[in-house]
Amino acid sequence: MTATTTRTRRSRADRPAPDWELVYKRNYIERMKRDRPPLDVRDELPELIARGYEDIPEEDIVRLYWWALAHDKPKMGTFMVRVKVAGGLVTADQVRALARIARTYGRDEAELTTRQGIQLHWVELAQLPAVMADIEAAGLTTNGGEGDTVRNITGCPVTGLTHDEAFDVTPVIREVAEHFYGNAEFSNLPRKHKYTISACTAQCNAPEISDVALIAVEQGGREGFTLRIGGGMTNTPRISRDIGVFIPRADVIEVLEAVTNAWQRDLRYRISRAKARIKFMMDDYGPEGMRAKIEETLGRPLEDGAAPEPKVDADHLGVHEQGQPGLVYVGVPVPSGRVTGTKLEVLADLAESYGGDVRLTRQQNFILGNVPASRVDEVKAVLRDIGFDLDRGRAFGRSLACTSHRFCNYSVAETKGKLEEMLDELTAHYGAEEIGDLAVHVDGCPHACAQHWVGEIGLQGTTTRVEGSDERVEAYDLTVGGGLGTRSAIGRRLLRRVPTTEINGVMDRLVGSWLDERNRRGDIDFTLGDFCNARTDEHLIAIANNAEVTAARPDTSVAVRVPGPLLSLVGGEDRVEVQAATVGEAVEAVADRFPEFRATVLPGGTVDRAFLVAIGDEDVRGLEGMATPVQPGTDILIIAALSGG
Ligand code: HEM
Numbered sequence: 254m255t256a257t258t259t260r261t262r263r264s265r266a267d268r269p270a271p272d273w274e275l276v277y278k279r280n281y282i283e284r285m286k287r288d289r290p291p292l293d294v295r296d297e298l299p300e301l302i303a304r305g306y307e308d309i310p311e312e313d314i315v316r317l318y319w320w321a322l323a324h325d326k327p328k329m330g331t332f333m334v335r336v337k338v339a340g341g342l343v344t345a346d347q348v349r350a351l352a353r354i355a356r357t358y359g360r361d362e363a364e365l366t367t368r369q370g371i372q373l374h375w376v377e378l379a380q381l382p383a384v385m386a387d388i389e390a391a392g393l394t395t396n397g398g399e400g401d402t403v404r405n406i407t408g409c410p411v412t413g414l415t416h417d418e419a420f421d422v423t424p425v426i427r428e429v430a431e432h433f434y435g436n437a438e439f440s441n442l443p444r445k446h447k448y449t450i451s452a453c454t455a456q457c458n459a460p461e462i463s464d465v466a467l468i469a470v471e472q473g474g475r476e477g478f479t480l481r482i483g484g485g486m487t488n489t490p491r492i493s494r495d496i497g498v499f500i501p502r503a504d505v506i507e508v509l510e511a512v513t514n515a516w517q518r519d520l521r522y523r524i525s526r527a528k529a530r531i532k533f534m535m536d537d538y539g540p541e542g543m544r545a546k547i548e549e550t551l552g553r554p555l556e557d558g559a560a561p562e563p564k565v566d567a568d569h570l571g572v573h574e575q576g577q578p579g580l581v582y583v584g585v586p587v588p589s590g591r592v593t594g595t596k597l598e599v600l601a602d603l604a605e606s607y608g609g610d611v612r613l614t615r616q617q618n619f620i621l622g623n624v625p626a627s628r629v630d631e632v633k634a635v636l637r638d639i640g641f642d643l644d645r646g647r648a649f650g651r652s653l654a655c656t657s658h659r660f661c662n663y664s665v666a667e668t669k670g671k672l673e674e675m676l677d678e679l680t681a682h683y684g685a686e687e688i689g690d691l692a693v694h695v696d697g698c699p700h701a702c703a704q705h706w707v708g709e710i711g712l713q714g715t716t717t718r719v720e721g722s723d724e725r726v727e728a729y730d731l732t733v734g735g736g737l738g739t740r741s742a743i744g745r746r747l748l749r750r751v752p753t754t755e756i757n758g759v760m761d762r763l764v765g766s767w768l769d770e771r772n773r774r775g776d777i778d779f780t781l782g783d784f785c786n787a788r789t790d791e792h793l794i795a796i797a798n799n800a801e802v803t804a805a806r807p808d809t810s811v812a813v814r815v816p817g818p819l820l821s822l823v824g825g826e827d828r829v830e831v832q833a834a835t836v837g838e839a840v841e842a843v844a845d846r847f848p849e850f851r852a853t854v855l856p857g858g859t860v861d862r863a864f865l866v867a868i869g870d871e872d873v874r875g876l877e878g879m880a881t882p883v884q885p886g887t888d889i890l891i892i893a894a895l896s897g898g
């Protein structure tokens with residue numbers, strides 16, 4: 254994790270809340286949302302189309318996020334369209350509709366996402382109204398797929414199919430989606446807001462890293478939910494915490510409203526977008542304080558309860574018996590989540606042929622539900638024909654890669670192709686079965702869309718200079734020991750800036766040493782995470798570098814991290830190292846080296862409103878501004894205030 258200043262900070266809960274006047278003064282996006290509600294941009298689309306892509310004001314590009322429309326990279330006039338799929342549950346007809354939309358408007362490409370949605374690319378501006386209408390005609394929506402909204406509601410993808418759950422939560426997921434998607438009262442939140450709902454004992458839906466997680470239990474003979482709040486990724490990863498309540502099933506909407514309102518009405522979380530997510534409210538109030546705030550908003554106390562811990566780990570890959578006799582579900586690994594409209598069409602026909610459905614998973618895979626056991630071989634053969642080989646290896650299904658280079662403006666290193674290349678090499682060396690449990694998460698930048706913090710190995714894209722030359726190449730920072738479920742933990746950063754040409758070798762040595770030890774122990778449950786957690790950084794670095802154990806090299810400089818869209822201003826370096834004692838000195842030092850950076854980020858000598866400067870999770874305006882002292886090893890982040898995500 255990034256280093257931070259050593260001074261202790263007072264919790265924001267102890268300080269008086271700001272008023273709207275201060276919020277509007279400090280936060281440009283809040284002003285924009287007040288003056289030009291982003292969801293209204295849908296009605297303005299004909300006018301924007303008439304103007305043409307080049308002439309759409311940047312502010313309207315941002316407002317389009319609320320309809321989950323973000324421009325593809327490079328900014329050449331095509332859009333990404335993210336479809337919300339509540340709980341990842343889709344019918345065969347919906348899959349067919351998505352297939353047709355991808356083929357008609359999206360050059361036959363689509364991506365399964367880490368939050369059980371599906372993304373199309375290449376959509377022309379003029380076609381956006383038609384695409385959105387087609388998506389809605391299929392009973393799906395893009396409303397709130399990005400922006401300060403309740404995002405796609407995720408859940409256990411095998412709810413209703415598995416033996417192993419308190420009860421089927423499908424109706425609850427549908428009801429919550431129905432209530433919150435597109436609801437104007439929940440579309441101007443301080444920041445994005447992610448709900449997840451599940452009932453299975455594995456908690457495979459990542460309640461640990463969701464803003465708000467409902468985990469089903471039976472209490473006193475009644476069906477209901479416990480509540481965890483405050484998980485999340487990006488630069489400041491947090492594991493959610495149990496707030497110790499039981500919510501009867503019938504009260505779910507009312508309590509979710511109270512949770513989200515307690516947060517959205519507390520203006521402390523609208524001052525800085527770098528510190529707006531509900532995880533920061535949890536940091537400030539703690540579980541008990543949070544519960545009190547929710548009860549105050551609700552106007553009544555909640556019953557006591559305790560969120561269960563996950564009991565097993567489940568990735569749902571392969572063939573599994575359902576609760577319904579004679580039926581199975583089939584979990585299919587989709588390397589890096591890449592699919593096509595043509596393949597989706599085949600899946601739709603297949604699922605329809607036996608009256609089944611399709612479930613999207615947070616590992617960017619899909620599950621075929623309600624498959625007659627007698628037809629498994631046939632189903633496997635059809636899947637193999639379209640490139641989804643169940644025997645290719647579970648690691649391909651357990652690993653994640655973010656969107657990165659092809660379509661994302663922020664990316665500084667390739668992810669999806671790199672992940673597949675890496676797993677192919679590891680499979681060739683050690684065998685698919687041996688590395689089956691591996692979960693590698695690869696992100697193209699610190700935004701952590703593919704959650705590198707919770708991969709057993711996490712790779713975050715960066716750049717590095719080739720030794721002895723000025724040439725820069727793509728590289729990865731490497732974290733180890735992250736996990737979800739029974740091994741939930743935020744990974745620890747082990748190596749910085751491993752060049753792309755060397756990363757496969759590093760992976761091979763770490764994986765090889767882990768497998769050696771696992772085999773020595775004869776313990777199949779001994780994971781790579783366990784292996785890493787039992788060793789010091791120095792030891793692991795030595796394994797990774799194929800070297801003797803030496804003391805880790807201390808960081809002596811301060812780094813200013815520059816986001817992808819600004820890389821051209823700083824010669825392609827995403828992490829500029831400087832010697833500085835304060836934030837201001839560091840940013841100035843970068844500006845001295847790169848005049849174009851100065852012109853964009855510091856026009857007129859102060860930081861432009863389009864950017865925030867932060868240390869770890871703290872907007873420096875909440876510290877001592879540009880005078881905030883920094884220590885060696887600190888990362889100072891330049892964040893695009895208008896960025897989506
Ligand atoms: C400031 C910019 C961005 C930030 C901070 C950001 C951050 C995130 C985070 C934290 C997640 C979800 C991890 C989780 O909690 O499950 C996520 C999901 C995702 N992001 Fe981003 N992201 C940004 C921009 C983008 C862009 C520009 C793209 C692609 C063009 C992108 C693609 C995705 C995808 C595909 C997912 C999973 C989708 C889903 O929610 O269903 N992100 N992003």
Ligand code: SF4
Nearest residue numbers: 655661664697698702
């Ligand atoms: S992690 Fe970074 S590079 Fe990857 S999709 Fe998210 S914003 Fe883009």
